[in-house]
Amino acid sequence: MQKEFLFSGFGGQGVMFAGQLLAYAAMDEGLEVTWIPSYGPEMRGGTAHCFVVISNKPIGSPVTRHPQAVVVFNNPSFTKYEGEVAPGGLLAVNSSLINQESRRTDISVLPVPATQLADSLGDLRMANVVMLGAVLEVLPALPPAAIRRALEAHLPERRRHLLEANYKALEKGAEFARSMVKSA
Amino acid sequence: MDLVMAPPEMQVVYEHPRSLADVPTRYCPGCTHGIAHRLLAEAIDELGLQERAVLVAPVGCSVFAYEYFNVDACQAAHGRAPAMATGLKRMLPENIVITYQGDGDLVSIGAAEIMHVAARGERITTIFINNAIYGMTGGQMAPTTLPGQKTTSSPLGRDTRRTGAPIRMSEVLAQFDGAAYIVRRSLHDVANIRKAKKAILTALKVQMAGLGFSMVELLSSCPTNWGIAPEKALDWIEQNMIPQFPPGDYKVHDAVKTL
Amino acid sequence: MTKELLKGNIAIAEAAVRAGLEAYFGYPITPQTELLEYLSQRMTELDRVFLQAESEVAAINMVYGAACTGARVMTSSSSPGVSLMQEGMSYIAGSELPCVIVDVMRGGPGLGNILPSQADYFQVTRSAGHGDFHPIVLAPASVQEAIDFVGLAFDLADKYRHMVLLAADGQIGQMMEPAELPPMRPLQKNVPDWALTGAKAREKRVITSLYLKGEEEEAFNLKIQKKLKQIKKNEQRSVEYATEDAELLVIGFGTAGRIAYSAVEAAREKGLRVGLLRPQTLWPFPERRISELADQASGCLVVEMNAGQMVEDVRLAIGGQIPVTFYGRTGGIVPMPDEILAAIEESYSRLQIAV
Numbered sequence: 091m092q093k094e095f096l097f098s099g100f101g102g103q104g105v106m107f108a109g110q111l112l113a114y115a116a117m118d119e120g121l122e123v124t125w126i127p128s129y130g131p132e133m134r135g136g137t138a139h140c141f142v143v144i145s146n147k148p149i150g151s152p153v154t155r156h157p158q159a160v161v162v163f164n165n166p167s168f169t170k171y172e173g174e175v176a177p178g179g180l181l182a183v184n185s186s187l188i189n190q191e192s193r194r195t196d197i198s199v200l201p202v203p204a205t206q207l208a209d210s211l212g213d214l215r216m217a218n219v220v221m222l223g224a225v226l227e228v229l230p231a232l233p234p235a236a237i238r239r240a241l242e243a244h245l246p247e248r249r250r251h252l253l254e255a256n257y258k259a260l261e262k263g264a265e266f267a268r269s270m271v272k273s274a
Numbered sequence: 275m276d277l278v279m280a281p282p283e284m285q286v287v288y289e290h291p292r293s294l295a296d297v298p299t300r301y302c303p304g305c306t307h308g309i310a311h312r313l314l315a316e317a318i319d320e321l322g323l324q325e326r327a328v329l330v331a332p333v334g335c336s337v338f339a340y341e342y343f344n345v346d347a348c349q350a351a352h353g354r355a356p357a358m359a360t361g362l363k364r365m366l367p368e369n370i371v372i373t374y375q376g377d378g379d380l381v382s383i384g385a386a387e388i389m390h391v392a393a394r395g396e397r398i399t400t401i402f403i404n405n406a407i408y409g410m411t412g413g414q415m416a417p418t419t420l421p422g423q424k425t426t427s428s429p430l431g432r433d434t435r436r437t438g439a440p441i442r443m444s445e446v447l448a449q450f451d452g453a454a455y456i457v458r459r460s461l462h463d464v465a466n467i468r469k470a471k472k473a474i475l476t477a478l479k480v481q482m483a484g485l486g487f488s489m490v491e492l493l494s495s496c497p498t499n500w501g502i503a504p505e506k507a508l509d510w511i512e513q514n515m516i517p518q519f520p521p522g523d524y525k526v527h528d529a530v531k532t533l
Numbered sequence: 534m535t536k537e538l539l540k541g542n543i544a545i546a547e548a549a550v551r552a553g554l555e556a557y558f559g560y561p562i563t564p565q566t567e568l569l570e571y572l573s574q575r576m577t578e579l580d581r582v583f584l585q586a587e588s589e590v591a592a593i594n595m596v597y598g599a600a601c602t603g604a605r606v607m608t609s610s611s612s613p614g615v616s617l618m619q620e621g622m623s624y625i626a627g628s629e630l631p632c633v634i635v636d637v638m639r640g641g642p643g644l645g646n647i648l649p650s651q652a653d654y655f656q657v658t659r660s661a662g663h664g665d666f667h668p669i670v671l672a673p674a675s676v677q678e679a680i681d682f683v684g685l686a687f688d689l690a691d692k693y694r695h696m697v698l699l700a701a702d703g704q705i706g707q708m709m710e711p712a713e714l715p716p717m718r719p720l721q722k723n724v725p726d727w728a729l730t731g732a733k734a735r736e737k738r739v740i741t742s743l744y745l746k747g748e749e750e751e752a753f754n755l756k757i758q759k760k761l762k763q764i765k766k767n768e769q770r771s772v773e774y775a776t777e778d779a780e781l782l783v784i785g786f787g788t789a790g791r792i793a794y795s796a797v798e799a800a801r802e803k804g805l806r807v808g809l810l811r812p813q814t815l816w817p818f819p820e821r822r823i824s825e826l827a828d829q830a831s832g833c834l835v836v837e838m839n840a841g842q843m844v845e846d847v848r849l850a851i852g853g854q855i856p857v858t859f860y861g862r863t864g865g866i867v868p869m870p871d872e873i874l875a876a877i878e879e880s881y882s883r884l885q886i887a888v
Contacts, residue, residue: 110538110709117538117711125538125709150795152708155869244538325733330598331741340739346729348601349741351624354594357586361598361606362729364582365556369731387594390587 091146093231094154097218098139098171099163099184104218108161109140111222115232115240116144124152137166144231159229161221163204165190182225184217200228200267207262213252216259223263228271234264291315293324295344300335304504306461306494307335307403311342313467314374314401317474318345321482327370328362330355332384334376335409353384356391359398370481371398377418378408381443385417388447395452395486399477402443402489404458405496406515413499417441420518425499440518444491448524454486456525460493462511466521479533486527493519536711541701542567544676544712545609545635548683550575551717555604556582558595562614563647564703565637569609589614593621593634600630601740603728605687605721609635611703612653613644622696623662626757627742631690633683634668635699637706640865648865649703649788654842657698658816666757668696669764670815674791676710678813684715693764694727700815702838704788704867764817771812771819775801779808781881782826784847785836786812788867793836796873805881815843820850827851834880836873837861856883 095112099105109125116123126141141157143149156176162168163184175181177196186205202224208216226232241256290296294315301307318327324345331339333352340347350358355373363371380388380402391398407425408414414427418440422431448456455477459470470492477488493515495507502510539547546568549557557576559569569585576583582599586592592608599606610618615636625632638653640646661668669689673679679701686697724730729738744750774794776782785793790811800807810826812819827833832855835844844859851857860876862868 113709114538117536123538123711126704127707150798151792151870152704152710153792153867153869155871326731328729328731337743340741344732344737346732346738348598348628348729348739349743350597351594351620354590354597354621357591357594358598358601360584360591361556361558361595362601363598364584364595365599365602365604366730386587387591390591 092149093144093159093229094157094176095142095144095159095161095225096139096157096171096174097142097161097163098137098167101138103163104215105138105163106140108218108222109142111219111237111240112142112144112232114244115236116142118240118243119232119236121146122149124149126152137164139167159225161225162188163217163221164188180225180229182221182228184221186217198228200224200270202263202266204263207266208259211255211258211262213255213259216255219256219259220263220266223260224267225263227264227267291319293318293327293344295342297341299342300338302498304495304497304507305335306405306492309461309467310401310403310470310492310494311339313471313474314372315343316471317478318343320475321478323370323478326368327372328366330359330362330371330373332373332375332379333410334379336374336376336403337410339374353379353382354387355379356384356387356396356398356400360391360394360396363396363398367397370478372401372478373398374401375403376409377402377404377406377416381417381441388443389450392447392450392453392487392489395454397481397484398487399481400487400489401474402491403494404443404491404515404519405494406440407496407499409496409499413496418519420514442519444489444524447487447489450487452486453489453525454527455480455488455530457489457523458491458493458519458521460511460516460521462493462495462508469521476530476533480527480530483529483533485529491519493521536713538709539676539712539714540567540707540709541676541679542637542706543571544680544714545683545699545701545706546571546575547714548680549607549633549687550579551715552684552687553605553718553720554581554607554687555720556599556606557608558584558586558592558599558606559608560586560589560592560610560614562589562611564639564649564706565609565611565635568635568637568706589617590621593618593625596632596634597621597625597628597630600625600632601628601729603725605633605691607633607635609637611637611639611647612641612650612656615653615656619660619662621662622668623664623666624742625696626662626666626668627664628740629694629757630740631694631696633686633690633697633699635701638700638702640863646865647703649705649838649867650863650865651702651787651789651838652840652842652863653700654815654837654839657700658818658846661696661698665754667761667816668698669693669768669817670698670700672700672786672813672815673705674787674811675712676705676708677712679705680712680714682813689768693760695760695764700787702788703865768814769817769819769821770814771810771822773811774809776808776810776826778806779826779829780806780831780884781808781877782830782833783807783809783836783873783877784812784823784833784843785809786815786843789836789838792868792870793873795870796877799870799874800877800881805877807877807881812843818846818850820846823847823850824852827854831855832880832884833857834876835859836868836876838867839863858883
């Protein structure tokens with residue numbers, strides 16, 4: 091079993107954190123995991139992506155050309171990575187900020203109005219966690235409570251007050267994904 | 275030295291400094307490196323630093339300085355003695371770390387390193403030999419070469435429009451907050467040599483007191499590469515170098531007078 | 534479970550601290566800067582020496598000075614910075630001082646870019662400064678291996694009084710993986726009998742790389758060569774996967790070796806008899822084992838993130854016994870497993886034709 095995730099968006103959208111959260115959860119579940127960021131000379135505002143590979147055996151390549159799940163947070167990321175999703179894989183789209191639609195028929199597309207959903211929870215910055223909640227509902231790479239446990243175990247002290255808000259964002263995303271799957 | 279027993283009624287007025295090794299040096303006749311070495315060795319002895327001193331030799335005529343001093347010593351890459359001394363001093367804060375560098379080494383290739391030890395107030399002492407020329411490589415133009423001075427790489431005389439004017443490093447280094455004691459002395463006559471000795475003692479005391487970076491610039495002769503007889507070379511320092519590089523105290527930390 | 538999710542650069546830094554690092558001197562350069570940043574805090578809180586130098590040139594010469602005292606000393610940089618350090622590295626080798634240098638390699642030549650690369654292979658194994666010497670070069674392929682190699686690097690440096698380079702690449706430096714750090718080792722107490730400490734109640738000591746007489750310089754060179762021969766005999770390291778019955782031997786180090794592992798796995802699933810050897814030491818190069826494997830394999834494919842550097846060592850080790858092909862990406866491009874698989878299939882099909 092190996093699952094590959096690519097998260098991509100603007101710097102500041104929490105793309106790296108979403109990937110790291112997934113990586114922490116995988117580690118805590120006793121799985122092998124790698125997390126690789128894009129890193130550029132620009133400190134702010136550029137596009138950023140990270141790659142997460144989860145496996146139950148030692149991971150060879152920490153990168154892959156066609157990841158099974160691609161999670162995009164902005165239009166440039168959609169343009170760049172839509173074509174890279176592995177056939178049969180998942181393209182999760184923050185539909186609050188992305189106005190493009192995929193024409194691919196060999197993948198599942200999950201549009202999530204993540205920014206709006208986060209806004210409804212009172213914190214726009216939670217769009218990344220909303221997306222993660224939605225993605226894991228559709229692609230159950232980890233047990234449902236794993237991310238919750240990872241937040242509990244690894245959220246740094248200065249972010250501790252956001253624990254509840256993160257739980258709510260996760261659940262909001264998962265709930266939205268369930269409603270989409272039902273209606274499909 | 276043991277062979278010469280001083281009769282009891284006579285007083286010893288001159289002896290070989292313990293910190294100066296009893297070996298022949300490779301310096302040319304008339305070169306003032308020998309005087310500078312002796313002054314430094316005397317100062318180390320007088321302050322009782324022989325067992326604490328660590329000397330960093332440069333690249334240049336004094337590359338073998340580690341052979342000439344009876345103290346722990348090492349040999350740095352060209353210009354890098356201040357960086358090497360930094361590594362030593364940070365590991366051996368109780369020791370007395372001394373770099374001995376010429377003008378090509380300190381002012382040219384090692385300009386960055388010397389400025390940064392001054393900026394950091396690194397507790398090291400630098401003896402800076404300024405003889406306005408590259409000695410070891412055979413008399414090329416240095417950053418300290420005087421305007422119009424003929425060298426093997428400025429055969430028509432240094433043209434300042436094309437090669438810049440001499441750099442006065444003591445004046446430059448005095449600008450740094452971390453510099454505690456920056457002075458220039460000359461080795462061209464006895465009175466000035468005595469002043470130089472006193473300055474070296476002070477520079478070492480500055481390091482012992484942890485006040486910051488200390489440097490003594492010594493105007494020196496290079497009879498061989500200047501093409502001047504040794505005695506005349508001393509006059510040449512006085513007549514030509516001193517106007518360009520005036521001896522003086524360029525930075526003296528307030529606490530120096532309490533030392 | 535004591536595993537932590539650790540970023541390569543941070544893991545290397547903390548591993549060095551735990552291996553008894555007494556002094557670090559460095560200069561910021563991407564993609565290794567986090568290592569310096571981390572140590573700026575960590576070393577200070579442990580009351581050990583940390584200094585951000587004015588340049589890589591100064592940093593390596595500070596290492597040179599600190600190493601003269603017999604301390605465990607380290608610097609880190611990335612390719613262009615390591616180029617600047619070469620003079621100092623040569624002096625350190627010429628003075629037989631132990632130290633550890635981390636090179637988190639990036640794309641070149643010139644300013645190049647900050648992406649992962651292995652184009653420093655020649656720089657670190659061959660031209661790590663003027664004169665006749667090689668540093669010991671360790672090449673990790675994971676965060677855990679980077680941690681383990683840091684401890685090993687210090688031990689080898691002390692054992693042989695020799696410089697050890699940890700040649701990682703941008704990907705190892707930036708990647709996060711679960712890994713386990715070793716316990717904190719106590720700082721070494723023994724001062725070696727060559728260290729500069731001040732000539733108290735003993736003869737003075739001198740550390741120099743200057744031997745003006747040809748005979749003396751040659752004698753020193755012979756001494757270094759004798760040591761290097763010993764290192765070559767004792768320290769060749771590599772790991773293997775599925776080499777027992779491999780017709781095609783794939784060789785790659787660091788990140789390229791790791792990605793090749795995935796490609797070899799995929800090739801095995803397709804029924805191809807392919808195996809992987811991943812050198813862990815680049816110098817000494819694991820030529821003994823490669824030479825043995827050449828006796829059983831029919832061909833060899835070398836994969837690198839450069840234009841073909843280690844492949845020269847592979848060819849030397851194999852000595853023309855079997856054909857050696859090469860697949861590489863340059864410019865900081867990390868090859869994908871499918872590219873390597875395609876290269877494997879191509880090399881393999883040529884073998885089949887030959888058979």
